[in-house]
Amino acid sequence: MTADLAVVGAGPAGLTAAATAARLGLDVTLLDAAQRPGGQLYRHPAGGPVPRPVRRLVRRLDRVTHLPHHHVWTVVRDGDTWLLHAVAGPDEAPAAVRARAVLLATGAYERQLPFPGWTLPGVVGAGGAQAMLKGGLALPGTGAPPAGTGPGAGGRIVVAGSGPLLLAVATTLAAAGARVPVLVEASGPAAYARHAAALARNPAKLFQGALYGGALLHRTTRLLTRHAVTAAHGTTRLEAVTVTRLDPDWRPVPGTGRRVPCDALAVGHGLVPQLELATGLGCATRRTPDGTPAVEVDAEQRTSVPGLWAAGETCGVGGAELASAEGEIAALSVAGRRPPAAAARRRARLRAFADALAAAHRPGPGWTDWLDGATEVCRCEEVTAARIRAAVTDLGARDARSVKLLTRAGMGWCQGRTCGPAVARLAGRDPAPDRRPLSCPVPLSQLAQPPGAEK
Amino acid sequence: MSSRTPRARRTPRAPRTPAPVPFTFTFDGRPVTALPGQSVAAALWSAGILAWRTTRHGGAPRGAFCGIGTCYDCLATVNGRPNRRACLLPARPGDAVTTQEGTGHDR
Ligand SMILES: Cc1cc2nc3c(=O)[nH]c(=O)nc-3n(C[C@H](O)[C@H](O)[C@H](O)COP(=O)(O)OP(=O)(O)OC[C@H]3O[C@@H](n4cnc5c(N)ncnc54)[C@H](O)[C@@H]3O)c2cc1C
Ligand code: FES
Numbered sequence: 001m002t003a004d005l006a007v008v009g010a011g012p013a014g015l016t017a018a019a020t021a022a023r024l025g026l027d028v029t030l031l032d033a034a035q036r037p038g039g040q041l042y043r044h045p046a047g048g049p050v051p052r053p054v055r056r057l058v059r060r061l062d063r064v065t066h067l068p069h070h071h072v073w074t075v076v077r078d079g080d081t082w083l084l085h086a087v088a089g090p091d092e093a094p095a096a097v098r099a100r101a102v103l104l105a106t107g108a109y110e111r112q113l114p115f116p117g118w119t120l121p122g123v124v125g126a127g128g129a130q131a132m133l134k135g136g137l138a139l140p141g142t143g144a145p146p147a148g149t150g151p152g153a154g155g156r157i158v159v160a161g162s163g164p165l166l167l168a169v170a171t172t173l174a175a176a177g178a179r180v181p182v183l184v185e186a187s188g189p190a191a192y193a194r195h196a197a198a199l200a201r202n203p204a205k206l207f208q209g210a211l212y213g214g215a216l217l218h219r220t221t222r223l224l225t226r227h228a229v230t231a232a233h234g235t236t237r238l239e240a241v242t243v244t245r246l247d248p249d250w251r252p253v254p255g256t257g258r259r260v261p262c263d264a265l266a267v268g269h270g271l272v273p274q275l276e277l278a279t280g281l282g283c284a285t286r287r288t289p290d291g292t293p294a295v296e297v298d299a300e301q302r303t304s305v306p307g308l309w310a311a312g313e314t315c316g317v318g319g320a321e322l323a324s325a326e327g328e329i330a331a332l333s334v335a336g337r338r339p340p341a342a343a344a345r346r347r348a349r350l351r352a353f354a355d356a357l358a359a360a361h362r363p364g365p366g367w368t369d370w371l372d373g374a375t376e377v378c379r380c381e382e383v384t385a386a387r388i389r390a391a392v393t394d395l396g397a398r399d400a401r402s403v404k405l406l407t408r409a410g411m412g413w414c415q416g417r418t419c420g421p422a423v424a425r426l427a428g429r430d431p432a433p434d435r436r437p438l439s440c441p442v443p444l445s446q447l448a449q450p451p452g453a454e455k
Numbered sequence: 456m457s458s459r460t461p462r463a464r465r466t467p468r469a470p471r472t473p474a475p476v477p478f479t480f481t482f483d484g485r486p487v488t489a490l491p492g493q494s495v496a497a498a499l500w501s502a503g504i505l506a507w508r509t510t511r512h513g514g515a516p517r518g519a520f521c522g523i524g525t526c527y528d529c530l531a532t533v534n535g536r537p538n539r540r541a542c543l544l545p546a547r548p549g550d551a552v553t554t555q556e557g558t559g560h561d562r
Binding site for chain 1: 490492493494496497498500501505506510511512513515516517518519520521522523524525526527528530538542543544545547
């Protein structure tokens with residue numbers, strides 16, 4: 001059977017697109033790697049209630065063929081249709097879907113900047129800690145029993161990095177009973193002031209930010225801007241972090257480091273678009289204000305490849321509201337309808353806001369001074385900063401690709417997703433668009449003989 | 456804002472999901488409690504366990520890092536099969552999860 005539209009990703013963008021397209025009479029198949037619909041923001045435990053903001057959308061999925069726990073590893077053209085190959089379920093069974101149009105709504109993942117000790121157990125991604133808490137009711141470093149009542153109290157979790165997500169993460173962790181002694185943000189108020197116009201046009205969002213701040217103060221969390229966690233300490237697990245003041249270029253100010261004891265560190269420097277299906281298909285990309293590549297789309301969310309649309313954070317990080325606005329526009333376009341002018345205006349306003357935020361939180365070049373020679377920049381292949389620097393200064397590597405060939409940095413299981421932005425910076429570049437032949441490891445048997453799908 | 460007219464009573468739509476029943480699996484032979492739908496990594500965190508893998512070269516301990524299936528740091532051996540992403544894999548009753556040493560193939 002050939003679907004009119006296959007949507008990859010069931011976050012706000014994909015869900016809105018699938019529901020809208022189904023309402024317009026299209027036959028829609030929605031594939032998502034996760035077990036539950038909702039994407040990164042609306043994660044929820046199996047068996048638990050669907051979060052309010054997406055409940056209406058999830059109810060509308062009854063007209064959509066929803067395939068959860070289907071990780072699409074490649075999309076190929078087959079005549080005038082697309083063939084999507086996926087690994088399905090915990091046992092990684094092969095699956096294939098055929099469709100006339102494809103919408104990529106694969107979202108984003110967290111940007112990480114390495115520092116000494118960041119590989120210690122207990123150091124976790126900020127968004128990851130949030131995801132594990134929402135989806136798995138678990139807190140890092142606390143050992144709270146899953147009593148069915150949510151995670152218990154106890155652990156001290158430092159939240160650090162940069163970007164608006166940190167406030168949300170700190171609030172959720174604190175609400176779940178963790179103690180968040182300090183929230184460490186590398187950017188400063190001056191960065192916001194530079195983009196004040198675009199930021200002020202969205203008072204509701206600023207208000208939301210203020211609310212988060214207020215709730216945190218009650219819980220005695222200290223907010224330190226222009227600071228960073230520049231080292232994590234411990235032997236077999238995290239015991240403390242060093243928090244250091246930064247100059248405007250994010251260089252640590254000597255003599256300002258302070259040790260903060262903690263049980264876990266939730267750290268992240270914003271999000272980067274998940275691109276590999278799109279780049280694998282040859283879609284053009286653009287550079288967002290924080291230097292990260294994103295899928296380029298036109299006013300109707302069409303990519304540069306005919307028959308292929310993209311929506312949500314794969315086209316640039318910008319929050320759930322923008323993702324869902326883009327999902328709706330894309331669905332209308334696939335169905336051959338012109339998106340209303342109001343939708344386009346809303347998207348432009350939200351995009352301007354997102355771009356201003358991204359620019360305000362763009363990592364300063366001085367962060368590489370956090371590294372010491374022994375810091376493992378590539379976690380998978382255990383490649384240290386000293387080896388990467390040697391590849392650049394002694395062997396003449398000029399980009400992440402040549403560093404990879406010389407050191408194996410970025411060649412491991414994660415295919416450079418985690419170390420990519422950092423390795424590119426060490427080689428003196430902004431990161432290039434991801435090129436990965438497969439979106440996830442695929443059992444050899446399926447690679448050798450991918451299943452077809454009936455027309 | 457106008458006051459609300461008392462119309463038909465809205466029955467609360469909140470689904471009365473029955474309390475989930477915990478089950479157990481083992482980690483390196485010792486029992487760990489999990490809730491239905493919880494990932495292996497979430498259940499291990501809840502039991503205070505942060506590491507379930509050692510790296511291939513340095514033998515350093517690792518556990519979940521990104522929490523969303525991107526980083527592959529959380530690889531564990533589950534029922535004898537190595538390289539399972541513990542942050543994505545739902546825990547199942549009776550699973551035997553073991554610390555993965557290196558590639559998981561060299562023991
Ligand atoms: C770890 C994390 C935590 C976050 N926490 C918050 C928060 O607390 N508050 C907040 O406001 N925002 C948060 N965000 C940002 C928020 O998630 C986004 O703004 C919003 O979800 C974007 O929606 P989307 O539809 O573009 O993508 P997403 O919601 O990211 O959805 C993308 C979906 O695509 C699926 N997918 C990706 N690749 C494939 C593939 N190859 N095959 C099949 N499925 C695939 C993923 O499983 C996912 O469900 C978080 C983001 C991340 C990454
Ligand atoms: S924690 Fe990153 S893949 Fe599981």
